[in-house]
Amino acid sequence: MNPKLMGVVNVTPDSFSDGGRYLDANAAIAHGVELVGDGADILDVGGESTRPGAEPVGETEELHRVEPVVGGLAGKATVSVDTSKAAVAKAAIDAGAGIVNDVTALRADPEMAGLCAERGVGVVLMHMPGSPRTMQDDPRYEDVVDDVRAFLAERVDAAVAAGIDEERIWVDPGIGFGKTLEHNLELLRRLGELRELGRPLVVGTSRKSFIGKVDGSSVGERTGGTVASSVLAVAEGADVVRVHDVAEMAQALTVAAAVLG
Ligand code: HH2
Numbered sequence: 001m002n003p004k005l006m007g008v009v010n011v012t013p014d015s016f017s018d019g020g021r022y023l024d025a026n027a028a029i030a031h032g033v034e035l036v037g038d039g040a041d042i043l044d045v046g047g048e049s050t051r052p053g054a055e056p057v058g059e060t061e062e063l064h065r066v067e068p069v070v071g072g073l074a075g076k077a078t079v080s081v082d083t084s085k086a087a088v089a090k091a092a093i094d095a096g097a098g099i100v101n102d103v104t105a106l107r108a109d110p111e112m113a114g115l116c117a118e119r120g121v122g123v124v125l126m127h128m129p130g131s132p133r134t135m136q137d138d139p140r141y142e143d144v145v146d147d148v149r150a151f152l153a154e155r156v157d158a159a160v161a162a163g164i165d166e167e168r169i170w171v172d173p174g175i176g177f178g179k180t181l182e183h184n185l186e187l188l189r190r191l192g193e194l195r196e197l198g199r200p201l202v203v204g205t206s207r208k209s210f211i212g213k214v215d216g217s218s219v220g221e222r223t224g225g226t227v228a229s230s231v232l233a234v235a236e237g238a239d240v241v242r243v244h245d246v247a248e249m250a251q252a253l254t255v256a257a258a259v260l261g
Contacts, residue, residue, distance in 0.1 A: 001234060001235075001256070001257050001260060005039055005041050005240075005246055005253070006040065006042040006044050006080065006242040006243070007032070007035035007036075007043050008046070008206065008242060008243065008244045009022060009031055009046070010028075010049070011028045014051070014055075015046070016049065016051040016207070016209075017219045017220070017222075018244060019049065025072065028072075029072035032045070033073070035077075036077045038247035038250060039247065039250030042078045042080055042240070043073050043076075044081075044082050044101055045066055045082065045092070046082030046083065047063070050103050051132065052135060052136045053133060053136075054132050054133070059088060062088050063088050066081060066083065066092055068095075070091075071095040074096020074097070075096065079092075079097045080100065081099070082101045085109055085112075086109045089102075089112060090119075093119050100121055101126075101202075102124065102126070103126045103174065103177065104128060104131075105151075106125065106158065106159060113158070113159060113163075116159075120165070122169075124170045125155045125171050126171075126173075126174045126202075127148045127152055127173050132177075135177055136178065139180060141183065144187055145190045145194070148173050149193060149194055152171045153197060155171075166199075169199050170200045170239070171200070172204065173187045173191070173201075173203065175210070176204075176205075176210060188229055188236070191203065191233055194237075195237045201239050202239070203233040203240070203242070205225075205226055205229040205233065206222075206230075206245070207219055207222040208222070211226065223248055226245060227249055227252045230243060230252070231253065231256050234256070241253075
């Protein structure tokens with residue numbers, strides 16, 4: 001058990017848990033540096049909120065938010081850029097990002113797959129039905145784990161067909177993206193079945209509303225639920241956990257690893 005910790009750096013006014021806190025580039029860079037000190041292996045820099053119903057951000061605005069922060073953090077940790085826009089990804093790669101984390105799994109921008117192939121970066125492909133604006137409109141699955149696995153298998157094939165080295169692809173079930181509470185819990189419970197995809201698994205439960213649906217907690221009170229679900233995800237085979245509260249998560253993983261020997 002040697003999972004990697006991906007720390008979240010949101011350079012947005014409206015992210016669901018930390019919107020507006022790190023909109024200033026220097027504050028975002030300082031936060032990223034702090035997360036590295038807390039144990040983050042990867043810093044995931046995002047300039048557009050993906051919360052349900054979020055307003056889309058224009059390319060120029062997103063680029064201006066993300067680029068200086070990626071530049072300021074490159075070299076301090078592996079940097080991923082959380083974007084669905086090829087122009088933003090390109091600027092971030094030029095500034096030092098080594099991974100593109102695309103919540104649309106390369107479906108939103110026809111230029112994205114080719115860019116990632118050409119630049120040889122890592123790519124995170126996440127499951128999300130529809131778009132952030134529509135995804136929570138009555139999500140339904142035949143079998144949520146089978147459906148997510150089939151979607152991710154198709155997206156891995158599409159990425160490889162576009163010239164992306166399969167070894168650089170990571171997959172993510174998209175906890176909270178177009179899923180009910182029961183869908184999220186079932187995906188976490190049966191996460192091990194996604195290992196059949198043969199690619200490293202990224203899981204992001206951090207502060208998400210499914211935790212609040214379990215225990216009634218508000219968004220600022222979900223560190224315990226984040227840590228519990230992330231540790232269980234790692235026990236089920238997650239290779240990367242994406243969290244805001246890196247210090248608490250790092251301690252939990254260190255202790256879990258010690259217990260498991
Ligand atoms: N979750 C969020 C954003 N990006 N990327 C991956 N690969 N997996 C996730 O689960 C994931 C993600 C949502 O969290 P956050 O960035 O905190 O919120 P917002 O999208 O409102 O900025």
